[in-house]
Amino acid sequence: MFGRSLILVASGLGLAVLALWGAIALWMRAPASPLLNGLLAALWVLATGVSFPLLLRQRGWQALGIAAACLAALMLWWSTLLPSNDRDWQPDMARVANAAIDGDVLTINNVRNFRWEPEKPPEERWESRRYRLSQLQGVDLFLSHWSGELVAHAILSFTFADSEPLAFSIEIRREKGEDFSSIAGFFKSYELALIAADERDVVKVRSTVRGEDVRLYRLDMQQQTARALLLEYVALANDLTATPRWYHTLTANCTTVIFAMARRLDPGISLDWRILLPGKLP
Numbered sequence: 001m002f003g004r005s006l007i008l009v010a011s012g013l014g015l016a017v018l019a020l021w022g023a024i025a026l027w028m029r030a031p032a033s034p035l036l037n038g039l040l041a042a043l044w045v046l047a048t049g050v051s052f053p054l055l056l057r058q059r060g061w062q063a064l065g066i067a068a069a070c071l072a073a074l075m076l077w078w079s080t081l082l083p084s085n086d087r088d089w090q091p092d093m094a095r096v097a098n099a100a101i102d103g104d105v106l107t108i109n110n111v112r113n114f115r116w117e118p119e120k121p122p123e124e125r126w127e128s129r130r131y132r133l134s135q136l137q138g139v140d141l142f143l144s145h146w147s148g149e150l151v152a153h154a155i156l157s158f159t160f161a162d163s164e165p166l167a168f169s170i171e172i173r174r175e176k177g178e179d180f181s182s183i184a185g186f187f188k189s190y191e192l193a194l195i196a197a198d199e200r201d202v203v204k205v206r207s208t209v210r211g212e213d214v215r216l217y218r219l220d221m222q223q224q225t226a227r228a229l230l231l232e233y234v235a236l237a238n239d240l241t242a243t244p245r246w247y248h249t250l251t252a253n254c255t256t257v258i259f260a261m262a263r264r265l266d267p268g269i270s271l272d273w274r275i276l277l278p279g280k281l282p
Contacts, residue, residue: 015067019048022074028187029081044070081188083244090174092205095126097168097196097237106131106234108166113198116205127198135161138219139226142167143281144206145213150279153206154254157199158230165199168233170254172247185249192247192257194237217282225265232261255281 023041030037051067085096095110108129115123142155157167172180173193181189195202206212221229236257245252255278263269274280 015048015051018067018071019045022048022070024183025074025078025187028184028189044074078188083188083191083246085191085241085244087173087191088176090176090178091124092122093171093173093193093195096173096193096240098241099196099234099237101133101231101234104132104134106133106230108196108234108237111166111196111198112201114201114205116201116209118209122205129163129166131158131160131163131166133227133230135163136223136227136230137161138223139221139229140165141217141219141281142203143215143217143278144203145215145279146206146210148279150277152279152281153212154258154278154281155202156229156233156258158226167197167199167202169195169197169202170257171195182249185247185253188246190247192240192245192252194233194240196237228265229261232264236261250276254278 022044026044027034027037027041030040032040047070048067051064092112092114095112097108097110099106099108101107108131111127111129113125113127115125137159140157140159142157143152144155145152153169153171155167155169157165159165171193172185172190174180174190178190184190203214207214247253250256255275259269259271259275
């Protein structure tokens with residue numbers, strides 16, 4: 001009896017999670033009006049809810065069959081939601097970086113170098129820049145806190161002996177009129193963007209225009225490691241240019257993507273819960 005009760009509770013919790021996740025996904029991503037999306041979400045909850053009384057009557061196979069059919073239909077629709085590089089992007093997201101290496105020379109295209117002033121439209125400038133890999137000196141970490149101590153945005157900036165710093169920011173690629181929602185970030189709402197930028201651009205837009213609390217950390221990193229990390233960014237830039245990806249609030253964000261790069265360089269790095277709270281990254 002105890003074992004059956006555990007199975008019943010676990011199955012009920014699983015169905016509840018499925019009903020909730022599917023309802024939010026349909027409400028946020030179904031291609032209809034908010035009213036119709038809400039109706040679809042309600043119908044989904046009703047469809048999955050049919051399994052609950054079957055479970056209580058110990059008709060587990062029937063409940064499983066209905067839940068599996070609902071899930072299959074939802075996943076079939078979910079698989080049709082594909083990321084794209086061709087949308088009506090906001091000006092600061094209009095281009096994403098791509099790069100090429102020729103010997104010691106790294107060429108970065110679409111480096112953003114906007115001039116930002118409070119309450120004014122930015123002066124838009126996109127540039128191609130060249131860097132000598134042999135002149136790479138180190139890496140700095142910027143954390144821009146925008147919602148308390150635990151929530152922040154991470155930016156890595158590579159410094160060179162003979163060139164301006166090159167900063168990389170992993171962000172959502174916003175369409176015109178689109179705002180960020182951490183909940184929407186779980187449901188294929190935003191493409192993942194890698195912005196290469198002048199340090200003064202990507203930092204100033206946060207500190208001066210948005211009024212965020214920006215902090216700088218000098219990283220103690222060997223040149224060989226810094227170079228390997230820079231090449232990881234180059235590979236990511238070219239990969240996203242060729243194959244767009246979805247942003248995800250937990251698994252593909254400004255810190256977990258960096259962590260994945262670091263782990264490729266050193267598989268021995270262990271997962272740490274603070275990676276999920278960027279404000280704790282230092």
